[in-house]
Amino acid sequence: MNHSFSATMCDPVFAPRMESCRSVTIPASVKRCRETGRIDCFRLNWKPGMPNQPHRFFDSDFAKVLEGMAYMLELHPEDKALAEELDRFVDLVISAQQPDGYLNTYYTCVEPENRWKNLFESHELYCAGHLIEAAVAHFRATGSRKFVDALARYADYISTVFGPGPDQKQGYPGHEELELALCKLADVTGEKKYVELAGFFIDKRGTSPNYFVEEAIRNGSQLSQEQLANRQADRPVREELNATGHSVRALYLYSGMADVAAATGDAELFAVCERMFDSIVQKRMYITGGCGSTPIQEQFTVDWNLPNDTSYAESCATMALVLFARRMLEYTGRGKFADVMEQALYNGALSGISLRGDQYFYANLLEVDANTFVHNTTCAKRQPWFDCSCCPTSYCRFLPQLGNFTFTVRQGEFRLDIPAAGLYRFSGGELEIGGQYPYGGTIPITIRRGGAFRLALRIPGWCREFQLLLNGSPTEVKPAEGYVTLEREWQTGDRLELSLEMPVEVVRANWHVTSDAGRIALMRGPLVYALESVDNGDRIPRLILPARQEFTLEEAPGLPAGTVAIRGRALEEQDCSGGALYFRGEPQRQETEFLAVPYALWQNRGPAHMAVWMRTE
Numbered sequence: 001m002n003h004s005f006s007a008t009m010c011d012p013v014f015a016p017r018m019e020s021c022r023s024v025t026i027p028a029s030v031k032r033c034r035e036t037g038r039i040d041c042f043r044l045n046w047k048p049g050m051p052n053q054p055h056r057f058f059d060s061d062f063a064k065v066l067e068g069m070a071y072m073l074e075l076h077p078e079d080k081a082l083a084e085e086l087d088r089f090v091d092l093v094i095s096a097q098q099p100d101g102y103l104n105t106y107y108t109c110v111e112p113e114n115r116w117k118n119l120f121e122s123h124e125l126y127c128a129g130h131l132i133e134a135a136v137a138h139f140r141a142t143g144s145r146k147f148v149d150a151l152a153r154y155a156d157y158i159s160t161v162f163g164p165g166p167d168q169k170q171g172y173p174g175h176e177e178l179e180l181a182l183c184k185l186a187d188v189t190g191e192k193k194y195v196e197l198a199g200f201f202i203d204k205r206g207t208s209p210n211y212f213v214e215e216a217i218r219n220g221s222q223l224s225q226e227q228l229a230n231r232q233a234d235r236p237v238r239e240e241l242n243a244t245g246h247s248v249r250a251l252y253l254y255s256g257m258a259d260v261a262a263a264t265g266d267a268e269l270f271a272v273c274e275r276m277f278d279s280i281v282q283k284r285m286y287i288t289g290g291c292g293s294t295p296i297q298e299q300f301t302v303d304w305n306l307p308n309d310t311s312y313a314e315s316c317a318t319m320a321l322v323l324f325a326r327r328m329l330e331y332t333g334r335g336k337f338a339d340v341m342e343q344a345l346y347n348g349a350l351s352g353i354s355l356r357g358d359q360y361f362y363a364n365l366l367e368v369d370a371n372t373f374v375h376n377t378t379c380a381k382r383q384p385w386f387d388c389s390c391c392p393t394s395y396c397r398f399l400p401q402l403g404n405f406t407f408t409v410r411q412g413e414f415r416l417d418i419p420a421a422g423l424y425r426f427s428g429g430e431l432e433i434g435g436q437y438p439y440g441g442t443i444p445i446t447i448r449r450g451g452a453f454r455l456a457l458r459i460p461g462w463c464r465e466f467q468l469l470l471n472g473s474p475t476e477v478k479p480a481e482g483y484v485t486l487e488r489e490w491q492t493g494d495r496l497e498l499s500l501e502m503p504v505e506v507v508r509a510n511w512h513v514t515s516d517a518g519r520i521a522l523m524r525g526p527l528v529y530a531l532e533s534v535d536n537g538d539r540i541p542r543l544i545l546p547a548r549q550e551f552t553l554e555e556a557p558g559l560p561a562g563t564v565a566i567r568g569r570a571l572e573e574q575d576c577s578g579g580a581l582y583f584r585g586e587p588q589r590q591e592t593e594f595l596a597v598p599y600a601l602w603q604n605r606g607p608a609h610m611a612v613w614m615r616t617e
Contacts, residue, residue: 007424008423025353037051043095056123062093066134067138068397069396070137073141086138094150103150125175126177131154155182169211174231176256179201180255183198242279242303255320261273262331277340287521290318290344291313293307295312311365314391315364319349335483346600360383360395361383416445419498428453438527445497455496461482462505507522509613518615518616522596528600530611534605545568565595569594
């Protein structure tokens with residue numbers, strides 16, 4: 001379908017990732033889904049004793065692949081093979097829908113008697129949400145209503161089961177996601193009832209009597225307060241003070257809350273969203289944008305607890321933070337949300353997938369050494385797939401959207417949120433963005449089709465100095481909420497040049513973050529850098545980086561052309577232990593050099609050790 005805006009990327013980071021998703025990630029994921037039964041389960045012919053028993057989250061995995069295929073088809077409508085394969089898959093999914101509208105392969109084939117009986121664990125409503133998102137994406141890409149109509153019928157059925165009525169269940173998703181999906185469904189159908197259902201799920205969550213507690217009793221078990229908190233269900237969401245619990249669930253919930261708040265004008269709910277955002281960014285987020293400090297229940301823990309070598313920072317959680325920040329940016333226009341979105345995008349989100357597009361991190365550590373390979377090899381080395389494959393399939397739908405994260409279109413206004421090179425079309429005009437961002441800070445902008453509109457350019461929070469030229473002349477425009485705005489009758493051929501000062505910066509953590517005490521990290525522009533053993537050998541634990549020094553830039557060896565590496569001075573501690581486990585005496589230090597590469601690109605040159613935070617003098 002034709003939209004009033006689009007972006008064709010040609011930058012050094014997003015464009016290659018989008019192409020690798022098209023040529024490698026999506027086909028590889030389809031192959032894995034076929035091999036593991038995630039596709040055939042929609043044929044509803046599985047019987048006990050057969051291989052590949054459907055799992056409770058199989059539907060969501062395949063739905064995310066379908067969503068990614070739809071986004072990719074929207075970018076490449078000429079790809080007839082992709083269109084035909086997607087159409088066959090959509091028909092297969094629709095064929096599994098039950099007469100009452102229900103659509104879940106696990107509870108249709110494996111436990112039909114337990115439909116809606118274990119919301120806390122079942123992923124039943126979560127799978128519905130991802131199927132809805134896939135259907136909405138399919139409609140927007142093709143204009144066909146068959147998938148979205150089928151899922152609207154499922155949502156209508158869900159609304160008969162759940163709600164405030166005396167004969168309805170007062171429950172809500174154990175794994176949040178349906179809330180935001182219902183708001184997307186409302187957007188394409190014009191039916192406000194779906195936003196109302198999403199609002200019901202949000203406002204019933206954690207209220208007393210607690211639905212999950214009563215459900216557990218009915219199922220012959222009990223839940224602790226910690227288990228409820230992990231599901232963001234230990235108190236009403238409007239009373240929550242901090243981001244808590246399972247990080248992916250939390251960020252999907254907050255995204256749905258932001259959608260409902262925006263759709264209904266609920267200022268109180270939106271204030272809660274901002275409170276959750278600030279809780280994450282100010283005290284519970286890694287420098288890479290990673291969320292979730294521990295693999296125990298995959299959750300946020302407490303303020304300042306950000307360990308490096310046992311960090312969880314699940315790939316899905318960082319992608320979810322991007323989605324949450326994007327919503328907050330779109331609804332407010334405030335640069336602080338763009339800053340976090342960009343930080344997560346260029347670092348923690350892209351680190352979870354290899355450059356080739358078929359190897360993944362589930363957890364994204366900030367420090368890996370020989371000990372990590374001993375106790376947690378799967379976290380220290382990207383894997384081709386996971387039995388719990390939420391992260392690989394999430395990349396299928398995340399990477400095709402990278403271009404959409406770079407801009408916002410409002411009435412009469414084009415906002416460049418991330419100045420990545422590409423051709424941007426919208427109803428009011430057309431812009432060509434050049435340059436090598438994020439490796440270079442010079443961004444040429446050419447008006448390819450003029451018109452009367454406001455052009456807002458983001459000045460990132462990390463940028464201390466900038467300059468803006470219009471047709472070669474400096475313009476004195478002061479930023480407001482992180483953006484400079486120019487409004488005029490633009491002429492085809494008008495040129496701007498935005499120059500963002502982009503030095504190497506030494507970053508320190510708040511002293512409460514004990515894991516980073518006495519350490520520094522390096523950033524340049526939005527990129528977090530890491531020392532990798534490919535460049536520095538086994539010396540990383542012995543290196544001390546002086547904070548005051550002149551850094552130099554060079555091309556990173558073995559990484560895509562144009563990738564900028566940082567070279568600097570270091571002190572290397574010499575081994576004075578004599579082989580002893582503990583020893584006395586002062587180690588000798590020898591001057592040496594180090595090389596740091598963008599964190600998101602580490603371990604693309606073979607297995608390696610790595611560290612983001614380094615000791616300093």
